[in-house]
Structures are given as structure tokens and as C-alpha cells.
Amino acid sequence: MNTQFHPATSTGAYLAQIPADVQLRAADYTHGGHWIVLFSALVGVAINLLILRLRWLSRLRWRARAGLVFAVYYLLAWTLDLPWAMYAHWWRERHYGLSQQGLGAWLSESLISACFSAVLLAVVAMLMYALMRRAPRTWWIWSGGVTSAMIIAVTALAPVVIEPVFNQFQPLPAGSQRDAIGALARQAGIPAGQIISYDGSKQSSRYTAHVSGLGGSARIAVSDALLAQASEAELRAVVGHEIGHYVMHHELWLAFGYSALLTFAFWMLHRLYVPLARLLGAAHAGPLSDPAGLPLLSIILTLSFLLFTPITNGMTRLIENQADVYSLEHAREPQGMALALLRTADYRAADPGLLEEWLFYDHPSIARRIQRALDWQARH
Ligand SMILES: [Zn+2]
Structure with a gap:
């Protein structure tokens, strides 16, 4: 979007600058997105019921180790899910004008990330099944520890191993944008070289930036889609x-939060596996420690995380609010922040009701964030 925005004095005046057709499309995209969360879980359950019926894993488990059974299961589930994923993550993004990526490029990226996940999760699965056999009553606590370590390792390695496979990351080109960012970095005591740009427009036209990595690998990456549009004030905000x-250290806090939820989900799995197997007449899947039961395990974890949606959204909204406050206090660009937020209004309905925001929004709503920026400005 290249709509020119002008400074305004109230949240209402800011929101009124979003063209009506953009508002309608964003509302449609956002509300559809709530259903996507539910349907993705249901599609996942249906796929697992199908794999369970096929009984392939029950036949395979005698010939292969748990890690291999998992890899076969994962790639089978991924393939069955592909039409849905294509609709939800590729077709829909293009339909709403949020991505220009071709199907071939999207497919190859999906396949690469599926291979990454298959290998990583196969290692986790191997460890978990070993723990289930050795500690049948407390395996879920130990598995929580193992997966936390894995989440933290993957978060730390992402900028080094994973992100470069999908995008090109480069130092910011010399100029006023780099100078503006450099000044902020110095003020925060961050090496300026840790703030870089990447070709995010390859996958998505979203006006966005993100932090990845932990400790020495932590860095801030700004999408070229943002750099091409942002004024200096917006960029600073x-x-x-x-x-x-x-x-x-929000990355680390999120990793802890997800690990805690995952441990809780493992406990639910521990309690619900046998009743679910009985309910579905799936005795052939064996006990929990049998990898033939992977579809049952996956159904329980999928539904757990569907239930956790308001919690995971609450966690991310909390850190987003903290980051906004930090920006206001340090970059001191309330107008820049409000304008930058308006530019994200093409993929987020700006002014949801409180309950909708609480349940479904992983970021605070644009209206509330602009209001905070303007309140801050009024106070200073
Ligand atoms: Zn953020």
C-alpha cells in the first residue's frame, strides 16, 4: 500500500484514513483467519483419523525404530494436509493481495521446512518414546524438559541455519535509514551490525520486521517491504x-511459555491417550509408548493447542505491548508508530471488540496501539 497518510490527532481520525475497501478486505481476511485456526485443527484431526484407519504405522512399527516411524508418519500427514495448507497459506494470501509468491516457490519452501521439521521432530519423538518406556509415569515432565531444550536450540540456531535457506539477509545500505537505525542501536547498546535487512517481499508484502536468535545469534531483521515505504519516523518507531x-529477551520468554504449555499438553496426553484409543476403537495402535499411536498422540496435542489459542495469543500480546511501550520511551516517535501501524491495516482488522481481540489476536489491535501512542504523546 502506498497510500499517503497525514498526521492526525485522534485514534478515530487515524483509523478514518484507512480506505473503506481496505477496511472491508482486512475485516474479511481477519475473520476468515479465526476460522482458519479452527479448521486447521479439524483438518489435522481428520488426517490423523485417516492414518489411524489405514493402520500403516501398526505394520511399520515392527520393522523400524521410533524415529523412522515418526518421519514416515510426519511426511504422510504433511502430504495429506498439503491441499489445505495450499489454500490457507498460499492461495488465501495471494487472494488478499498479501503475497506475490508463485506456487512453485511456495511449494519448494514448504517442502524444505517440512524436511527440517521431520528431522528435528523425529529426534524429539525418539527421545520421548525412550522416556515413555523408561519412566512411564513421569515421562511427560522429562519430555517437557527435552522439548524446551530443543525449542531454545532451534531459536538460537534459526538465524544461522534456518532463515538463510529461505531469505537473503544483508547489512542495511548506507544512507539516512541506516543512520536513523544506527542511532537507536547505539542508544540501546546493540551492535549496529545486528540490525539487518532481508528480502521479505519474496514471500509477503507485509510491512514487518522481527527479532530472531538468542544471545550471540540475536538480531533484528527488517523486511525490504517495510524499508521501501517507511518514513524515518516510522522506521525509528x-x-x-x-x-x-x-x-x-522476548524470544527466550516465549520459548519458556511454549515449553510450559507443551509440558501441560504432554500431561493431558498422558491422561487422555487410553480413553481416546478406547473411544476410537484403536486398540491396534497399542499403548502410549508405541509409535503406532502417533495419530492419537497428534490429535490430543492438536486439540490441546487449539484450546491454548487464547493463552498463546495472550503471551504474544503481552510482549507486543511491552515492545510498544519500549519504543515510545526510547525512539519517542508516537506519530511514526501510529503511521506505521496504519500500514499494517491491510492484514489486521483495526478495531475488534475486546472479546474477539482477547481470543484471536496475537497482536494488540491497531486501534488500541495507536491510542496508546497518542496518549503517550499527550503526556509528553
Ligand atoms: Zn513485535
């Missing part, structure tokens, strides 16, 4: 927000 994530 956005990068100030990302620096907030960086200095408050």
Missing part, C-alpha cells in the same frame, strides 16, 4: 519496537 523485543 518500528525498529524501536523490535529493539524492545531484543533487549527484553
Whole structure:
């Protein structure tokens, strides 16, 4: 979107600058997205019921180790899910004008990330099945520890091993944008070289930046889609927000949060596996420690995380709010922040009701974030 925005004095005046057709499309995209969360879980359950019926894993388990059974299961489930994923993550993004990526490029990226996941999760699965056999009553606590370590390792390695496979990351080109960002970085005590740009427009036209990595690998990456549009004030506001994530170690807190939820989900799995197997007449899947039961295990974890949606969204909204406050206090660009937020209004309905925001929004709504920026400005 290249709509020219002008400074305004109230949240209402800001939101009124979003063209009506953009508002309608964003509302449609956002509400559809809530259903996508539910349907993705249901599609996952249906696929697992199908794999369970086929009984392939029951035949395979005598010939292969748990890690291999998992890899076969994962790639089978991924293939069955592909038409749905194509609709939800490729076709829909293009339909709403949020991506220009071709199907071939999308498919090859999906396949690469599926291979990454298959290998990583196969290692986790192997460890978990070993723990289930050795500690049948407390395996879920130990597995929580193992998966936390894995989440933290993957988060730390992502900028080094995973992200470069999908995008090109480069130092910011010399110029006023780099100078503006460099000043913010110095003020926060971050090496300026840790703030870089990447060709995010390859996958998505979203106006966005993100922090990835942990400790020495932590960095802030700004999409070229943002750099091409942002004024200096907007850029300072956005990068100030990302620096907030960086200095408050939000990546690490999120990893802890997800690990805690995962441990709780493992406990649910521990309690619900046998009743679910009985309910579905799936005695052939064997006990919990048998990898032939992977579809049952997956159904329980999928439904657990569907139930956790308001919690995971609450976790991310919390850190987003903290990062906004950090940006206001340090970059001191309330107008820049409000304008930058307006530019994200093409993929987020700007002003949802409180309950809708609480249940479904992984970021605070644009209206509330602009209101905070303007309140901050009024106070200073
Ligand atoms: Zn953020």
C-alpha cells in the first residue's frame, strides 16, 4: 500500500484514513483467519483419523525404530494436509493481495521446512518414546524438559541455519535509514551490525520486521517491504519496537511459555491417550509408548493447542505491548508508530471488540496501539 497518510490527532481520525475497501478486505481476511485456526485443527484431526484407519504405522512399527516411524508418519500427514495448507497459506494470501509468491516457490519452501521439521521432530519423538518406556509415569515432565531444550536450540540456531535457506539477509545500505537505525542501536547498546535487512517481499508484502536468535545469534531483521515505504519516523518507531523485543529477551520468554504449555499438553496426553484409543476403537495402535499411536498422540496435542489459542495469543500480546511501550520511551516517535501501524491495516482488522481481540489476536489491535501512542504523546 502506498497510500499517503497525514498526521492526525485522534485514534478515530487515524483509523478514518484507512480506505473503506481496505477496511472491508482486512475485516474479511481477519475473520476468515479465526476460522482458519479452527479448521486447521479439524483438518489435522481428520488426517490423523485417516492414518489411524489405514493402520500403516501398526505394520511399520515392527520393522523400524521410533524415529523412522515418526518421519514416515510426519511426511504422510504433511502430504495429506498439503491441499489445505495450499489454500490457507498460499492461495488465501495471494487472494488478499498479501503475497506475490508463485506456487512453485511456495511449494519448494514448504517442502524444505517440512524436511527440517521431520528431522528435528523425529529426534524429539525418539527421545520421548525412550522416556515413555523408561519412566512411564513421569515421562511427560522429562519430555517437557527435552522439548524446551530443543525449542531454545532451534531459536538460537534459526538465524544461522534456518532463515538463510529461505531469505537473503544483508547489512542495511548506507544512507539516512541506516543512520536513523544506527542511532537507536547505539542508544540501546546493540551492535549496529545486528540490525539487518532481508528480502521479505519474496514471500509477503507485509510491512514487518522481527527479532530472531538468542544471545550471540540475536538480531533484528527488517523486511525490504517495510524499508521501501517507511518514513524515518516510522522506521525509528518500528525498529524501536523490535529493539524492545531484543533487549527484553522476548524470544527466550516465549520459548519458556511454549515449553510450559507443551509440558501441560504432554500431561493431558498422558491422561487422555487410553480413553481416546478406547473411544476410537484403536486398540491396534497399542499403548502410549508405541509409535503406532502417533495419530492419537497428534490429535490430543492438536486439540490441546487449539484450546491454548487464547493463552498463546495472550503471551504474544503481552510482549507486543511491552515492545510498544519500549519504543515510545526510547525512539519517542508516537506519530511514526501510529503511521506505521496504519500500514499494517491491510492484514489486521483495526478495531475488534475486546472479546474477539482477547481470543484471536496475537497482536494488540491497531486501534488500541495507536491510542496508546497518542496518549503517550499527550503526556509528553
Ligand atoms: Zn513485535
